[in-house]
Amino acid sequence: MATMRTVSQGLKIALVQNLVGKNKQENIDHSFSLVRKARENGATMISLPECFQSPYGNQYFGEYAETIPGYTTEQLKSLAKELGIYLIGGSIPERDGDKLYNTTTVFNPSGDMILKFRKIHLFDIDIPGKITFLESNTLSSGSKIGYFDTKYCRVGIGICYDIRFPELAMLMNKLGCKVLIYPGCFNMTTGPVHWELLIRARALDNQCYCCAVSQARDDSASYVAWGNSTVCDPWGEVVGKAGSKEEIIYSDIDFERIEMIRNQIPIGKQKRNDIYELKYLS
Numbered sequence: 108m109a110t111m112r113t114v115s116q117g118l119k120i121a122l123v124q125n126l127v128g129k130n131k132q133e134n135i136d137h138s139f140s141l142v143r144k145a146r147e148n149g150a151t152m153i154s155l156p157e158c159f160q161s162p163y164g165n166q167y168f169g170e171y172a173e174t175i176p177g178y179t180t181e182q183l184k185s186l187a188k189e190l191g192i193y194l195i196g197g198s199i200p201e202r203d204g205d206k207l208y209n210t211t212t213v214f215n216p217s218g219d220m221i222l223k224f225r226k227i228h229l230f231d232i233d234i235p236g237k238i239t240f241l242e243s244n245t246l247s248s249g250s251k252i253g254y255f256d257t258k259y260c261r262v263g264i265g266i267c268y269d270i271r272f273p274e275l276a277m278l279m280n281k282l283g284c285k286v287l288i289y290p291g292c293f294n295m296t297t298g299p300v301h302w303e304l305l306i307r308a309r310a311l312d313n314q315c316y317c318c319a320v321s322q323a324r325d326d327s328a329s330y331v332a333w334g335n336s337t338v339c340d341p342w343g344e345v346v347g348k349a350g351s352k353e354e355i356i357y358s359d360i361d362f363e364r365i366e367m368i369r370n371q372i373p374i375g376k377q378k379r380n381d382i383y384e385l386k387y388l389s
């Protein structure tokens with residue numbers, strides 16, 4: 108007799124750290140098989156990483172880009188509906204006219220697209236002898252904050268480099284997000300020191316859950332991903348962490364814990380808006 112798995116009634120998040128190769132269809136098929144597995148294991152919200160169907164790199168964005176809605180997002184839509192889950196489609200290179208964006212789409216359990224979010228802060232850095240990357244050579248930036256409502260809570264979205272900007276996370280907190288999710292793809296220079304620190308910082312300064320989901324590491328790729336997909340709780344503690352290889356990590360979101368910590372250390376109420384204020388210029 109087949110074993111019936113228990114599907115969580117609450118918010119159980121799965122981060123799918125898939126290995127991305129050069130074949131788009133294989134990337135889609137393979138990552139979807141991992142999403143199915145995560146659903147079988149009870150996840151109710153599942154996130155893929157940044158560029159889940161395309162290798163990460165300026166030389167790839169144009170070739171793998173699609174319109175939204177388009178081929179990949181139609182498949183994400185069907186999968187969300189088939190599995191009855193909230194599905195965060197990592198990101199894909201999006202083509203809109205003559206511009207490219209790094210874009211996340213989110214689907215609800217009925218298959219409706221409830222968010223299209225374009226990466227706001229482009230990854231332009233120069234660390235001599237280590238890594239120089241200029242996303243702005245190919246991509247344009249978004250200019251709208253990304254969040255969506257679920258039956259559990261409001262969830263905020265940023266993409267990779269966006270996690271370095273505390274103001275963005277604080278605004279998502281101000282808008283009521285209890286969970287922040289960052290599809291990302293850090294590298295072997297910044298990943299070891301900054302990745303976990305940034306995830307923990309965003310969780311702690313907003314007293315919320317913060318999740319970051321990476322591609323798995325491929326040492327032969329032109330851009331080697333750090334991996335280490337992570338979930339951090341509102342106390343700043345890591346409650347789920349992957350290694351460098353392909354893996355799915357799971358985390359149950361405890362809303363009572365968020366409230367308890369917010370009551371114990373009430374920084375949300377102690378902000379001195381008479382001295383400083385964070386404004387959302389929509």
Ligand SMILES: O=C(O)CCC(=O)C(=O)O
Nearest residue numbers: 230267268292293294297
């Ligand atoms: O901030 C970093 O160190 C890495 C960011 C990145 O890889 C990205 O934004 O895609």
